[in-house]
Amino acid sequence: MYFLFFALGFYATVSQVILFRELAAVFLGHEMAFGVSLAAWLLWGGWGSRSHRRTDNPQRTFLITLSLIGIVVPLTALLIRVSKLFTPAGHIPGLIPSLFFPFLLMALPCWLLGASFALGTKVPNKSAGLIYAFESAGAFAGGLAVTSLFLGRFPAFFILTAGGAALVLAVTLFSFSRLFVVIPAKAGIQALNSLSKRKFTDWIPAFAGMTALDTSPKTLVLIMMSMSVALTIFTHRIDALARRLQYKDYEVLSHVETRYENSTLVQLDKLNILFQNGVLATQFPDPAAEEEMVHWPLLAHPQPQRVLALGLGALPAVKEIFKHPVGQLEVVDPDELAFTWLSPFIRPFQKRALDDARFNYRPADGRAWIKQHAQTYDIILQTLGDPVNAQRNRFFTKEFFTAAKEALKPGGLLAFSISSSENYLPPEVALANASLFKTVAAVFPRVEILHGSRMILLASETPISLDPALLIGRYEKRHLKNKILVPELLPYSLLPERRSAAKKRIEEFPRAPVNSDLSPISHVLVWRVWLAKFIAPIYFLGPLIIVFILAWMTSRVWRIRRDWARHKSELLLFSMGFSGMILEVAILLLFQALSGALYWQMGLLFSSFMLGLAGGSGLSAKVTWNKPSLLLNGLTLSLGAYSFAGWFLIQKTSFLPESALGFCMGLFIPGVMIGAAYPIAAQIEAGRAAQLYAADLWGSALGAFLAGSCLIPLLGQPTTFLVSGLALVGSVFIAGGMSALRKRPS
Secondary structure, three states: OHHHHHHHHHHHHHHHHHHHHHHHHHOOOOHHHHHHHHHHHHHHHHHHHHHOOOOOOHHHHHHHHHHHHHHHHHHHHHHHHHHHHHOOOOOOOOHHHHHHHHHHHOHHHHHHHHHHHHHHHHOOOOOHHHHHHHHHHHHHHHHHHHHHHHEOOEOHHHHHHHHHHHHHHHHHHHHOHHHHHHHHHHHHHHHHHHOOOOOHHHHHHHHHHOOOOOHHHHHHHHHHHHHHHHHHHOHHHHHHHHHHHHOOOOEEEEEEEOOOOEEEEEEEOOEEEEEEOOEEEEEEOOHHHHHHHHHHHHHHOOOOOEEEEEOHHHHHHHHHHOOOOOOEEEEEOOOHHHHHHHHHHHHHHOOOHHHOOOEEEEOOOHHHHHHOOOOOEEEEEEOOOOOOOHHHHOOOOHHHHHHHHHHEEEEEEEEEEEOOOOOOOOHHHHHHHHHHHHHHHOOOOEEEEEEOOOEEEEEEOOOOOOOHHHHHHHHHHOOOOOOOOOOOOHHHHOOHHHHHHHHHHHHOOOOOOOOOOOOOOHHHHHHHHHHHHHOOHHHHHHHHHHHHHHHHHHHHHHHOHHHHHHOHHHHHHHHHHHHHHHHHHHHHHHHHHHHOOHHHHHHHHHHHHHHHHHHHHHHHHOOOOOOHHHHHHHHHHHHHHHHHHHHHHOOOHHHOOOOHHHHHHHHHHHHHHHHHHHHHHHHHOOOOHHHHHHHHHHHHHHHHHHHHHHHHHHHOHHHHHHHHHHHHHHHHHHHHHHHHHHHOOO
């Protein structure tokens, strides 16, 4: 039966990665929504683990619950896509939807996952420690499979439906294993021994009595098997319908799912719009945006020979770049499949520019690419739009600007644009712009501001000449023929009063924070801008909802404080889950900031953590410890020491790993500690496996919620590691104090 727990862990991790990707398309990959989604996953799992009812036949109920999971998870993916109806494409969701929808949508599947584990621990002669180990091992295998085999090769909804069908099939085979294996063998032996002494009808009662389930549950399992197969067969049609509902205001032209993201190309009138993970990446044809993005920096440079453009958003502007005497243009984006898919839609508007010998596409991460090409480029165009999430934010940090400066030749220019207001900057907009201006100015001594449909920033180590006469001369010398950015417009756009007014407004915010990899803040400020400009005032009730959620979680913990006073192992598991999940979220987002590849490597990182859980719990479950309480305290303090070490080392950039393997080890080590703790706690608290599992999940839920919504965006990565360590050390002292009070004579 343990193989079913392996299958459960496998499908749970595959589902988690894919459902989180689907949520990313709804919430634009915002990290607060990621933290809330992870918290919801764990919270409902813990609730399911504690709230399962007693049953006379836990094995039968466990099998039925597993079958339900195989049906419910694909349906949850559809509900996530339909929820996009409440947050239109391209709109940043408000605080209330970001909090409410993940908790609502994750409720049923996660409750079933938690309940299935608790039911499994009630099956006679099954070790809770081994169940935990097998489930963790399955989760590790699922993470590897979804990372290396599934994503980018199969549609996400098909992975869920086929995986659900496989899970229900495993349950069916187990349920009928005696029917098709044990009973035929025994019947064959009986037939050989007493064929003439016994009628066939005499075997029927024994035949039915040997089965794992009675007739009614078996029928239910078969019905769910049929449903899961039907979902798999009609996956393509259901998937297409859900996609149209997601973009109901547009005509969906095409969609592709890659290892990196979900990309959808839609059409509104004659305008083609590209969404990547729900974020508006580019639109074409858009002459105003294309000309402003290209011609300002290229006119400001006397001889732009070699140009680097970061992101597929540069593709619609390639023909504008080649109007200048450019010798080579390189467009860098890691998603080669998305480039191949998008190119046929771009080509009709490019006048064969993508076939020009000077054009080169480089499938690589932009930050890694510029680090490998010191003093190579005359112009670097950052065309990734606004930093609406941490994945984009990494191209607006001090570390990125430093690398870009090193990649530029002497006199080279970096150009990027951000949403702004041409005539008046409201406080929220001014603060977001001031933060980015202050960040780039901390690296480049010369930064110029230009106003158009967006605020354009030009940065260089040398003075940037924006004399209108000089730029008009270059315009005419290069025989440019623009539609929007024409010579008559240049003097007005370059009026000193206009440029100085914008800079003066930005300087009114001297305490604007610098955006960095370890303290990512710009995507939070951009989110506040959106709320202030487009969202109704009722959405500002969101902070109150956060307080309510935290108060509710605290009240739940307070209600079980007496249990923790009697069973301090639950408190220690709660704290290890809390701090362990803070570490996991922090390491995941730090990896994304440095590599930019969180979405497709999320499964690999999850699986590293789960491998640690499986290894730690598997080894620990095989040993009967002499002093388990002392050992559990030691593991808690060891995880605290690990957090403090991370707090110290993360501030030393030379200690940060450069490969995914290093981050996998960073997740594997705490996984081992947390995994080893569960069987030890189960040994201390015999018969309370479900309560211990719930404490672990609830602590993890609170840690994920705080890490994603508050700690990392507001305090930064180093302080987040420090909070994790302090929570662990504090829990050991609190648990010790509770034990001392209970032992004190009344």
